[in-house]
Amino acid sequence: MARRYDPERRQRIIDAAIRVVGRQGIAGLSHRSVAAEADVPLGSTTYHFATLDDLLVAALRQAEEGFAKAVATRGGLTDPHTDLATELAGLMGEWLAGDRTGVELEYELYLAALRRPALRPVAAEWAEELAALLSHHTDPLTARALVALMDGICLQVLLTDTPYDEDYAREVLARVIPPGPSARPCPKRPRQGPPGSDA
Amino acid sequence: MARRYDPERRQRIIDAAIRVVGRQGIAGLSHRSVAAEADVPLGSTTYHFATLDDLLVAALRQAEEGFAKAVATRGGLTDPHTDLATELAGLMGEWLAGDRTGVELEYELYLAALRRPALRPVAAEWAEELAALLSHHTDPLTARALVALMDGICLQVLLTDTPYDEDYAREVLARVIPPGPSARPCPKRPRQGPPGSDA
DNA sequence: GAGTGTTGTGTACGGGCGTACATATCGGCG
DNA sequence: CGCCGATATGTACGCCCGTACACAACACTC
Incomplete structure (x- = not known):
């Protein structure tokens, strides 16, 4: 041997x-x-x-770390002055561009949590980690919503073989983000419904 | 025999x-x-x-029809006077309530399209069908976004074992829906999100 | 340097799988 | 009726799988 x-x-x-x-x-x-x-x-x-589940947990965790690192390297999310919707739409564009093997892989592992309880904590960590990153720019509720919307948009692209439309993504992401304190679209009213101190 | x-x-x-x-x-x-x-x-x-793919295609198509029928039966989407965000949030609540076997099954078949090209047309049909339903109440771009957001919210619930929060869902769905034609973006102050006389 | 426990290896077993195929059954057609 | 092709069935083959387990190789301790 x-x-x-x-x-x-x-x-x-x-x-x-x-x-x-x-x-x-x-x-x-x-x-x-x-x-x-x-x-x-x-x-x-x-x-x-x-068991194979053990292996999947390790793989998902590693993919997760790789993703977090990639996002951090891009840097846009650490600068508080970037426009969030634009930044996220660009991030998705970069992610979905070209060879989709990487995205498919990460989503496949992520989605596997649907049927494998062992993966759920790791999947939850992933979502929370991304939401935490976004929380530097907006309130927690909005952050969660952005994560959900990004997931949904990516899935539509991947599941239905539709090309990614960055303008569309930016537009709808922007809708989810409540008007910030400095940029009020409707000067009379400070904020409409959404909580800054809510959830 | x-x-x-x-x-x-x-x-x-x-x-x-x-x-x-x-x-x-x-x-x-x-x-x-x-x-x-x-x-x-x-x-x-x-x-x-x-092949098993053939079987999966048939199963997904059938699940799809069952879902469409269930949505249609609920009826809220055919009545143009209902508030869209409330209706959709309620729909998801009903769907996710209690035994999740049904939702898990439908999502598992739907998500299987990620790796099985044979399923992608069927998955695309599903998304388009739902978007078409929503198009009676809003513009196509918003309809697509709502489908994506609903998918994302459901997935977060299913993948991370978090309970479904209907108020949260209604809130963020409402943000995606633009003010209706009678409620212009920044007029005096007609109505903010919910379209009463929309589409 | 002998003893010991962790780490790594080879092999074999039983079972489930897709697939192929010879055979059986029966509606429909002439 | 007699045939034929579509439909249905049973069985067997070969492959890959997870698992178990006895054994080899090494680090480490004394």
């Missing part, structure tokens, strides 16, 4: 799992397929991840 | 497939499992549906 004491073995298996899911979908994920992809023996995958 | 010439055989297989997916998810769907559920021999399922 060769190659022993490989401290990155576990990590390489996760990476391989992500590649497999990206290529063949969750349906194509098995202990054997990741073993082959990671070039490790079968026993190694079952040793590190007793 | 018993039972021959069963004209409803095909339909019964579809019904069985929907029950199987509802209980065990798409992962649990196989020619054998539906055959057992429908109480028909294995060969019968492979005869009527050569």
Whole structure:
């Protein structure tokens, strides 16, 4: 037997799992397929991840971190002066542009939580993390709504093979964002209904 | 060999497939499992549906029709005098209330289009059909946005095990709906969100 | 450097799967 | 009636799966 004491073995298996899911979908994920992809023996995958759910949890968590990092790197969300709707629409455009393997992969893992309770906490973390990022620019209720709307828009693009329309996205995202204190469209009234201190 | 010439055989297989997916998810769907559920021999399922994709397409289409019928029955969307946001939030509340098996099933089939191109046209039909319904009350762009937002809200509830908050849903749905023609963006102050005499 | 526990490996078992295919059944047509 | 093609059935093949488990290799401790 060769190659022993490989401290990155576990990590390489996760990476391989992500590649497999990206290529063949969750349906194509098995202990054997990741073993082959990671070039490790079968026993190694079952040793590190007793069940496939364990492997999926690790993969989703990693995809999540990658996404958060990508968003942070883009930087628009840390600058409080950018227009939120424009920034988010641009982010989605960048995300959905070109090769969609990455988006498909992340959504597939994310959506898998629908049927796998083990994934739900991780999925919830993801949504909350993104909402927390947005909360620097708006109230929590609006942040949640923006996350929901972005999810919905992305899904429509991915599920129905429609091209992404950035202007449309910006427009509807902007509608969800209540008028800010500095830019009141309707000077008489400060804010219409939506709470700044609500939820 | 018993039972021959069963004209409803095909339909019964579809019904069985929907029950199987509802209980065990798409992962649990196989020619054998539906055959057992429908109480028909294995060969019968492979005869009527050569591939599982064929079966999924039929199941999704049927779920779609059931949903459209349920929405139509509720009736709120055909009456132009109802407040759209309230009506939609209520619809989602009813849908998500109690046993979620039905919603989970429909979303699972719908989301399966992400990885199965064969399902995408059917998923697209669904979204368009709902958007068309909403178009009786608002413009097409808003209708699309409402569908996206509803999808996103439902998913957040289902994926993260958060309870459905109808007030929140109504609030953000209302934000997406532009002021009606009688209520111009920034006049004195007719009505802010809800279109009473809209479309 | 012997003992020990963690980590990694190879193999085999039982079961479910899609698929193929020979066979059986029956409505409809001439 | 006699045939034929569409419909339905049963069975068997080969593949891939998760799992179990005995064993090998190493780090670490004393």
